[in-house]
Amino acid sequence: MKTSSLSTETIQSLRLLSNQMISKAGSGHPGIALGAAPILYELYANQLNVDPENPNMINRDRFVLSAGHGAALLYATLHAAGFDLSAQDLSEFRQPHSKTPGHPEVGVTPGVEATTGPLGQGLGMAVGMAMAEAKLNNQFPSVIDHFTFALVGDGDLMEGVSHEVASLAGQQKLGKLVVLYDDNDVSLDGLKQRSDISNNLARFASYGWDIREVADGNDLAAIHDAIENAKLSPEPTLIAVKTIIGDFGPFAGTNKAHGTPLDSQQLQDLSSALDVDIQNFELPNNLLEDMRAKISNRLLHQKQPLNDELTEYLQFSTKNTVTIPELPTDLKVQAGRKISKYVLQDFATQLPQLWGGSADLVASTNAEVVASPLFNADDRSGRNIAFGVREFGMGAVMNGIALHGGTKVFGATFLAFSDYMKAAIRLSALQHVPSIYVFTHDSITVGEDGPTHQPIEQLMGLRLIPGVDVLRPGTADEIASAWQQALTSTDRPTILILSRGEIGVQGNTDQAKQSLENGAAQIRHHDEAKINLIATGSEVQIAQKVSELLSLPSNVISMPNLSRFLALDDDKKQQIIPETGTKNVIIEAGTTLGWQGIAGNDGVIFGINEFGMSAAAQIALDEFGFNAEDIVDKITQELQ
């Protein structure tokens, strides 16, 4: 391939344009915009099968800018490519409610495939997209067949999640994943060697990746050839492109280039150095036409559009419905994770798009589609993903799978280890993707494995994240309803929190329906109740016992979704937790901070504000006062 003068001019213009955006905003990241412009140009001009007029075309190639601080360059390139992003939009870079926020945000900017900025996770989402493609390509080979590209920087590759997802991608042999590495030897605080001397190519080779190098990041033909070769490889490919951070600018090759906007004189000098001129964020028409023609010519050679049936299959997520299965009576009081396993099998039959896995804890979380094999390079029909001991990577990959569309994904581990993946859960919520997290072993009842494995603060901590449904069902019916809610969510992630041990309490389908709909519902009612016993998860059975033992009449309320309950209007709240003449008692085996609003000024909260202990479940419960007898005693004292 010969590099045309138009290509060069476009690349230099993208460099200048993105820097003009950054300078106008007064903040941003010039370094990557100047260094990586040829890579972005090559991707959009010569590689990506995308339709700027239909940015959600299901079979488009995906591109994730994992180095999200390169947003200005991405926006400039998307504009050049013809996405619905005007010169005016570019001029509003980093302004409130603009289409060009400081880091890429999916749903805000046409053509942006993922919300990036928190480093390393973009790579993980690209791996997830490539896995979704592999799965759908196996089912619909004639219509789903595309590549996934990502651009990563040194920061992405230093992050631990890069290890998790890259080693998974190698094991999965995701040949249609092509990752470009902006290899510039500089990170925010200085030369990369201050903190890192890794050989990233050798590292990725150790994962089973194909590796390639481009010695000069301005050599467009070399970038092109490397990508063309990468696309032929049966393994995922990492292409290290040696670039100069802040190339052509005043701070080229230094960390000062990373985040220092150019002043007007420096912008003018940059314009001279690049030999291009741009006014009012307007790229010359001939450049726009050239780039857009390249894209639309490729599009003509694209696969056939989908037929209606496939469209429906692949876009099920906007209208999926599932029916709650009947639960066998003997199942109803079993362990939360076991009830979950039972209903999951039924839901999986109803929803062929459902797949997922566990961070090497299938045997414990019971989160699997029993009738299906593992999803891997030899069998893309599998609906079980062996994520490996990679919680954070699992979360990032789940986000990528969900963003890709066409399937529904779950991922499981112990609740204590949700800590490892908090940053991915946050990105699920921020991106409004309906991933399903299954966290079992949800309290000190984990038992002998001890405090490292016993969640305490995680329950309330997860509830703090905006835009997530945290569900801790207290009956088998609530578990089934919680799964149903999770499966039908289209715009927010769900966290299902399940017990290792027995649920032990009989609910019913009506109560469960109410409970999920309103966040809480009475499971035992007394007309003359003086006490409201409010509990979640496997503590509902303790509340039931307390209610039986208390001398005063009481209601028992299961509250699987605290946040939803808090959002109810006062009338509705009072129907569920009557106020008059009553005292509220909370029972949840986790930190108490956060329950005060429900308890009210004179309520009582039974929780655990210290780390757990290595002991059998019942002993641990007793140690922390989590048994009906102790609670009854304390309530009785409190009332005296």
Add this chain to the structure above:
Amino acid sequence: MKTSSLSTETIQSLRLLSNQMISKAGSGHPGIALGAAPILYELYANQLNVDPENPNMINRDRFVLSAGHGAALLYATLHAAGFDLSAQDLSEFRQPHSKTPGHPEVGVTPGVEATTGPLGQGLGMAVGMAMAEAKLNNQFPSVIDHFTFALVGDGDLMEGVSHEVASLAGQQKLGKLVVLYDDNDVSLDGLKQRSDISNNLARFASYGWDIREVADGNDLAAIHDAIENAKLSPEPTLIAVKTIIGDFGPFAGTNKAHGTPLDSQQLQDLSSALDVDIQNFELPNNLLEDMRAKISNRLLHQKQPLNDELTEYLQFSTKNTVTIPELPTDLKVQAGRKISKYVLQDFATQLPQLWGGSADLVASTNAEVVASPLFNADDRSGRNIAFGVREFGMGAVMNGIALHGGTKVFGATFLAFSDYMKAAIRLSALQHVPSIYVFTHDSITVGEDGPTHQPIEQLMGLRLIPGVDVLRPGTADEIASAWQQALTSTDRPTILILSRGEIGVQGNTDQAKQSLENGAAQIRHHDEAKINLIATGSEVQIAQKVSELLSLPSNVISMPNLSRFLALDDDKKQQIIPETGTKNVIIEAGTTLGWQGIAGNDGVIFGINEFGMSAAAQIALDEFGFNAEDIVDKITQELQ
């Protein structure tokens, strides 16, 4: 080295003994105990310079069992080595309040160097210990000179944090770090290849490690030789020891060996297969004598004990005091991170043991000892650690540094990215180590970088972790006092939460002292106050303005430590937040869940329960109603 029959007998006995412990407990992990016994034996019998009678000897070799589920084997070995751990203790494995909990817990069991179980972090703590040794060895070469060993499994190496800390260790050229890898091709859910085909030796070589292999995990001489060679290497060494999970047992070589205790018949068969017999958890005396003699003979060749001066230096942490510096008046209203930088320089002069760094955000967090160079392989005198873009790794390494003792460490990043290191912070608290976390850019006032960089739920989320002091100071004096508190903490980690932008409010030293001591203090008082304005961090300046604008008289309370305030008795609370005839108003730019207890039933909470936005700080504040005028309006409406 020739393997004696006593060695073999001891190894086989450790295998049996640890399985007897697991079987008695009814839960635990037989697989690693059977597979890795020769490694543990070699370490304690022939390698570690430790004094079982003085387990805290400062110059001891450190050993971290990163694969913490091997606890039973570790305890059995510590017992054999002569640590204060009796056969009775072994028999109480996994029982409440025993010295032998389900996973190793530092402080509970003599000889246990770190709390492990959450995978990957043990390796990180070993790296931190090796860094602390390198630093102290440079200062006191004649007395501090020891190795750090770790045992890792496939789970540890799949975790992302293993990448972060191993690449850091390679860059740091930690030659006295020797990591043994229990390379058994099996993880919890099955064969490792189900989820991982990485070549871990090649990976570690890419980080600059020395790599070695032992083909047969029962070849004690080969393990010995590999370790002896590793100790000579100027780089850290990974030794992959090919073992068989569950060796000699009924599930050898399969994942069923991982977590299935043997029944009594299987135990008996194991005893036969190993050709050893143990009753009542008592190892034969000749084995105990042999092993203990080996250890004490090595100890005779140890370095001289420390003189008093050095002991004092190295054990400063039990009694360190620092004096708060005078603050220049013009500094008092500046950005939190800048005030922090100023006081840090003074404290660093007072406390030569203080060092730390940032996850590639020194330029932004301002957390550095300006007068000192970087700590690295060429200069171990440096007091600044370039942790790289490795937040989680930083936390794990800090834990290791703190556990090692002799220095005091801090680590910094943006508050939003504390998510990446939550699991390490939890382990700080669980281990009672006084690490200092410095989290800047603490709210939506981060500005244009947008919602991925703007913490919302993190503030309250961190407060939920038991045993951590979360400090969000609202004045320069409070920042100085918060640092002082952090530096003098001996048994719990501190999180300093600092603003990117200006603090903007004048405090004073007395108020700050009270505020840190009680968790909160009035910063503006009115005898007839009808309103208590309670705020944290840079929102205190908003509360001040609100107080000035409100028609009703009000108190302003800065609450840098919510948890400490909540632990006060009611009288003390009321001195700070008067109750009579007042209404409480909370102002904090984070999620509101958790503030209800302070607000009370009729209080008002100004917070943010959604993700932020890419916009200049003041615009973002206005958007979320975080300006004095809007708050005054709402309070006034509320009062009508």
